[in-house]
Amino acid sequence: MPEVTLVLLVAVIAAALLFDYINGFHDTANAIATCVSTRALTVRTAIFMAAGLNFVGAMISTKVAATIGKGIVDANNITQVVVLAGILGAIIWNLITWYYGLPSSSSHAIIGGLAGSVVAHAGTSALHWAGLKKIITVLILSPVVGAFFGFLFMVIMMWTFRNKAPYTLNKVFRKLQILSAAVMAFSHGTADAQKSMGVITMALVSYGSLATFEVPNWVKLSCAVAMGLGTAAGGWRIIKTVGHDFVKLQPVHGFCVETASAAVILGASAMGLPTSTTHVITSSILGVGLTKRISAVNWGVASRIVTAWVITIPASASVGFVSYMVFSPFLGK
Template sequence: MPDAMLVMLVAVIVAALAFDYINGFHDTANAIATCVSTRALTVRSAIFMAAGLNFVGAMISTKVAATIGKGIVDANNITQMVVLAGVLGAIVWNLITWYYGLPSSSSHAIIGGLAGSVVAHAGMSALHWAGLKKIVTVLLVSPVVGAFFGFLFMIIMMWTFRNKAPYTLNKVFRKLQILSAAVMAFSHGTADAQKSMGVITMALVSYGTLSSFEVPTWVKIACAVAMALGTAAGGWRIIKTVGHDFVKLQPVHGFCVETASAGVILGASAMGLPTSTTHVITSAILGVGLSKRMSAVNWTVAYRIVAAWIITIPASAGVGFLSYTVLSPFLGR
């Protein structure tokens, strides 16, 4: 029995790192789509910059990991099978949305996957409703804040530089955008790699390796490396949707988008609140687009993105529930 439990623990760790890797190439667009679309950086340079800064950001804090690990489900109902099925739910949904080029939320996917698997294991009472309410509220409010600040920053820039020639303005902001993209990549690391850290630490506590929820250094490094490698693999499908198809951007627009998004994400991460980097940056792009005119936004793409947002939690929860139901008779509860 202990050997079987150890095998399950290893399976959970591998699955969580796979999720982090997929999260990296799925969410690469969050950090670099705008600077690629404005030609501030080449795709290769942008991806490698994002990979390095995702790694650094992932090593900074574990507050978000603690929220994911302790705020979604009752600790008494966390088993290796629950965690494994939850991660599988998130992985499957991420791959589906990546295939169709939809910038859905990896944060929503892992939350939905874990919620679905624990309900399959112990019923609705196993969910931490207060923690889930807090997490979902932040995930819903943060895109609104991102859109507001994207709109506000763009209006300020338009007013401040209203007498500047477009060529000169683009030249300056193309350089500034490299800095804002770097900060965005760093902020992405502080938010997204934390989710797998929380999942692995949850599994270690369940197995008995840890007596309390505290992320070990090796878990931090492993998740940071997996995220960085995934980022380095790129994610051109979603980069195209966010950076080209949604709103046509100039360097000044990209700077405003990345600055607004990074500010929202870093602020939330400092408080241990898991935001969706995907939602925040696409909402900031929407805000910038609206500052120009309504027709600047490709509303067909916008509707597709919103539809993916709405169904991510229930879809990944369904896959998590199904994974637990199918696998638990063979692998144990």
């Protein structure tokens, strides 16, 4: 029935915007945890700066949205119920990891949720294996690159300023860190808000509102606003895990972490590759921490973070699969 299909489309759009909002407060820590940890900015100031720049970054490009919308599943097997179940898989997993203060990947969650729901609908043949392989390869490699650049930038800073007094150095980098945190927040917007844009546009194409996959301006604006509002709400639990518990940071460390992370994320977004901002920045923190000494890293927290990374895709895929099986008898295929 057309009325039911329209209601489902509205439900999908609302769920995607809710995911963007949750993504905002779930991933706030990615942009600001280090500058809060080093006291370069107060928590309130950092969150509102991140909210604004997340919004700006989300409006810049739609390359990542196209990758999410066209690179995971076969368009012929996309229905409103498939998309809705996939989003629910991502939302539920994000809320679980937020509750426990684990900085898991929203990118992994939405990819897993969509994959699980489409498999429930049409089997594994409906997955774009080449696209998934490319996306997952980038998601795996980007933390490695983030750790390498974090380590490299920190070594360069240590060598360049080896004769400077720590007090003077931290005073300078506390100011520079505000700039690097701003760039990190902007890069987060270019990457993470794109996922919901891709999902909503996918649903619009499935409904017939769009003939081709092209993100409308109202979708870009609504996702940017949802991401900004979520960021403004703040992710206090994850800020504590990333900014305080993982590695103790000074302003120069925070500057290197944010600069390395932003470079990796912006580079990937420019190529339309969806990275996990969570993975990149936590691995950059790890790289910076290793320049101090191995014991500078809280390996207990690190193991919790890695565990969340490993199980996010299968966990969100499972929830997406179950959500589809629950809803499809009532809402249709």
